[in-house]
Amino acid sequence: MRALFSSHTHRKHHHRHQHHSPTMTTPNSSADAAVKQRIITHMNADHQDSLIRYLEYYAGFSSFSARNAQLEDITFDSLTISYSHTQSHRIPIKPPMKTWSEARPRVVEMDQVATRALGRADVTVKRYEGPRGWMTVVMAVVVVTVVVFSRRANFEPGSVLYWALLKHVPGFANFCWMVQPVIIPLMLAIHCWELWQFERTRLRKHTVRVFSRTWWKWVVSSFVEGAGSFVRFDEVVREQEEERAKARH
Structure with a gap:
């Protein structure tokens, strides 16, 4: 899976000036834009742990550096994950997706690969239990x-x-x-x-x-x-x- 996802780090303002093929990366309707935004919102709200693992595995970040991971953008051929106020990391998806319906299985597969490679458990603990007895x-x-x-x-x-x-x-x-x-x-x-x-x-x-x-x-x-x-x-x-x-x- 590592061969399917290569990556490079860049400044956010650099990312804004990158040009992608409009047929593969740019939503061509308001419906596409809405689906894209739902994916971004859902990933940031419920799956930040996956975004952290993406940066750790596919980009080689430490858990400390990846701790504030947020999905900034998703296109048919890449994920752009921010990790600070000024920097983000772009992870290309190869081969590119053809429709947004492919997004969920792709990101799930990506997380499964990262989880296994990092030696992580597939359960993310998000709460604390205090001492008793x-x-x-x-x-x-x-x-x-x-x-x-x-x-x-x-x-x-x-x-x-x-x-x-x-x-x-x-x-x-x-x-x-x-x-x-x-x-x-x-x-x-x-x-x-x-x-x-x-x-x-x-x-x-x-x-x-x-x-x-x-x-x-x-x-x-x-x-x-x-x-x-x-x-x-x-x-x-x-x-x-x-x-x-x-x-x-």
Whole structure:
């Protein structure tokens, strides 16, 4: 499929001056223009994930560079996808389409090829689920641990924590005092590794748009709580797969 779609990057104002064969790329009636606009509106509203994958696979963009992908124009022989306020990328369609009725199967096929080649899942996660039950407890424990171990003085006589709790277990207080310098760096290293795994095996795989609100929520949850975010993300994927299966019947 890569042989069918070659591409090049250009400035938007350059694109406006390009000339295409009117028989293949220019709508020749108001009806054609309306169909074209419906395709553009639908792709931007419901299939931005596909546009992101187009730029990643057919143009070699990073997920960061492609995060704001929007379909700017579609003709019988090309897709023009903007990725910033000043730049867009044109992906030729070869062979050119003959009618607008070919548009849907073509863009679907294009996305399927990109999805497989990028190693992505065919389910795009577009929502966030917060922690609940034991996941909330884990998150609370992590937060409390960070606060408590943020200062070595918390384990010394004179601190609120020491006189409220640790004076009853001085041996444990002394142990915490000794390990305090390594606890925060160790936790940071573990949580950064978990976040990297989450981004690679969940967010990127399921084309969660980089820096979107949903992306940030999952990133923060993953960094703070770790395992719980993996469990909930997988649950969201299963739910969306089930919803899609029901819609097919």
